Amino acid sequence: MKLDDLKHAQRERLIFLDRCLTWRGMANRKDLIDHFGISTAQAALDFRVYLGLAHSSPPTYDPVRKTYIAASEHEALAPSGLTEAFDILAGVDEDTPSSALPRPERKADQRTIAFLHQAIRSGNAVHVRYTSMSSGADEGQWIAPTRFTSDGESVHLRAHSFKRGEYRNYLPIRIDPDSSFEEKPIDKPLPEDVDWNTRAIIWLRPKTGLSDEQAKVVRREFGFEGEWLRVETRKALEFFFDRRWGLDTVGARLERAKTDYEPI
Amino acid sequence: MKLDDLKHAQRERLIFLDRCLTWRGMANRKDLIDHFGISTAQAALDFRVYLGLAHSSPPTYDPVRKTYIAASEHEALAPSGLTEAFDILAGVDEDTPSSALPRPERKADQRTIAFLHQAIRSGNAVHVRYTSMSSGADEGQWIAPTRFTSDGESVHLRAHSFKRGEYRNYLPIRIDPDSSFEEKPIDKPLPEDVDWNTRAIIWLRPKTGLSDEQAKVVRREFGFEGEWLRVETRKALEFFFDRRWGLDTVGARLERAKTDYEPI
DNA sequence: TATGTCCATCTAGAAAATATACGAATAAAA
DNA sequence: TTTTATTCGTATATTTTCTAGATGGACATA
Structure with a gap:
């Protein structure tokens, strides 16, 4: 039995449940009920299915705290980054401004x-x-x-x-x-989009001038152990990379070490 | 009949359909079938429900092109920004790098x-x-x-x-x-979080030095007509604003005009 | 003309979800 | 101590949702 064997609707619910357990460390039937508008019975069924799937590190019910508690070595069924899962953690009050900084959303027609x-x-x-x-x-x-x-x-x-x-x-x-x-119609075939079909492998390292301790923090923050952080994209998008990663700003904490190109 | 009256699962499907019609300008049953794994019959039902909801500007079926075509004055049932809807537009090929630039995702424990x-x-x-x-x-x-x-x-x-x-x-x-x-436990009550409970209203304008024509483009790009673009957040998050909006970079096209504060 | 593709619809039946009821463990309030 | 509230689980019958599989129509292409 796997997550992918389920129907879309239930899979969505179990992924939500999985994220609650992963990031909150706890979950209730009520979380499912509030978020998906299902009945208590169905929420209970979803929990049973989840327990069946999470055989490696199943959450346990704590009758004292009246919630399911994620195992300390909990392994997410559908791993997610903290940024994606932010809405799981942020309490949503209407009316008041969001707890997330607004983004500079470009309009489009x-x-x-x-x-x-x-x-x-x-x-x-x-x-x-x-x-x-x-x-x-x-x-x-x-x-x-x-x-x-x-x-x-x-x-x-x-x-x-x-x-x-x-x-x-x-x-x-x-x-x-x-x-x-x-x-x-296009009369003669277009040339190949070489930059699109070229893989750009960008190697980043903690910015020169940082202390060893600061470099260590940077490594942990961006999740790499060795000397370099490897990021892969297309050459056609590389132009946007430095700005998106803030490499061109004063407080940058990463810098490029080298860039490799290879055809895709 | 409203979108909110539907069950969660069907609402999700209709929102997806709505986005296809909004941004692609067209949609098929197959889009629903591929994305949600439902049957053709159910997809047909979803289309009928959608047509019932979109009474103001319903899409029409074009038997020649064999797709539903959004009305030219199509109004989205659930308005979305282009960035959110990007996955609707991006063809997803596995194996090859994404057509989106990778983000500097911070890790977290x-x-x-x-x-x-x-x-x-x-x-x-x-x-x-x-x-x-x-x-x-x-x-x-x-x-x-x-x-x-x-x-x-x-x-x-x-x-x-x-x-x-x-x-x-x-x-x-x-x-x-x-x-x-x-x-x-906290022994004595915490002080109020004043910065959190203060609304920061930031007024932005096209950067000084841009030509009139350039300023016009900037206005259209960020979706404002008058002199200023109004952005609202919390004072506690204001510190991150300039970096997030790239106001501190060389190529910035917006600058702050003024900032108002008011208690929430 | 034949074939393929996309649509719609029908019916029977399977699957998913609900409503409702009941029982148990625990904590906090009366 | 008893009552109330909250959370869990489970069982039943019922409703809703969805599927499978078949049928037919409109159109394009070969």
Whole structure:
């Protein structure tokens, strides 16, 4: 019996339960009932199924505290990072501001995104008017969108620019929503997107100048033991890496050691 | 009939469907079947329920393209940002690197988090050994944790420090996992957490020095029309704001105009 | 014209979940 | 000490949800 053998709905519930046990160290039927709106009977069934699945380190019921307590060597069925599981830990009060810092969410026009998605699916080129931060609005151009990407802050469009003869990253928000979005088939095959199909393996180390003790904290914080932290992405996204990881800021605690490239 | 009247499982499915229609502009039964593992019959039922709910701008079936197409004035039942909905747009190939830039995920010790959560719940003080980046490891101290917070990058612990006589933000990863985590009741009531209970309203504007046209792009990108963008958070989290929004970097396109404070 | 794909719908039946009731252990309040 | 509240578990009958499998329609492509 595995987590994947279950139906989607119950699997979702057990994953939630798993996270409660992992990060809170405790869980009740009430947690399931409040979160999913199921009955007490069903919640009890879910607990039994969970206990059946978690044979390596099952939680135990503590009648004194009236909750299930995770085993001290508890192993998550579906491992999660603390950031993903934050909502498990944060009490949600309506009205008052969240206990999470608001993010700089970029807006996007639904219709524009749908047109681009459509062009990607059909493999057509599409006509757009694009405003770049440096050169201002253009008069309209044909691009061949291939996929959406994300740098964690905003969503980008990866597309071949016929004007430039290369693949570039575009910000959908800078596409004029009143562009024609006219589509046309691509006459000759596009070149390979080399940067996309190149793996960039970035090796990071604690910033030069940190004391040994500080370096140790940094290692623990980012979860690596040896000399380097290995992070893997695509060369096409590497441009965004330093900013996303804050390597270019004054208080940076990591720096690049080296970068390896290999075809995917 | 409203989205909230539905059971959790079906509501999840309809929200997914809603996002497909919103951002892809199209949806099939197959999308539901692949994502939730339901039958074709159930997927067809979900579509009918969705059509019943989306009375203001229902999608239409296009027999030629063999998909449902969102109305051009489509209104999302459950509005979402593009960043949240990114997984709807990104094709997921296993094996190859993701099309999203990896995030600098901070690690955290489950057991430590569970102890802290326990202390918050019970309202007790807890004994921990904390290593700060500046002053190094301490000899152990009592703190009174009140809640978890998040700056979007890592999760923090908000706690009253008896040593300092004030509320501070701690990084759980810097708490020694071998701390005693001994608990004791708090003898006299804690002072109010004034910074937590103060609303910080931050007014941002396009960075001075940008051209009018550039400022216009910035406004559209961050979704504000007038002079300022209003962002609301808690004073206790304000310290993280500039870094999270990249206001302290060279390429920043927003700057603070003013900040208002008011009690919550 | 044949084939494949996508849709919808029908029916019977399986599976999932509920409502309701009952009993047990514990802590705190009366 | 007794009562109340909270949490657990389980059992029953019932309702709701979902599936399996079959049927048919519209359209595109070969």
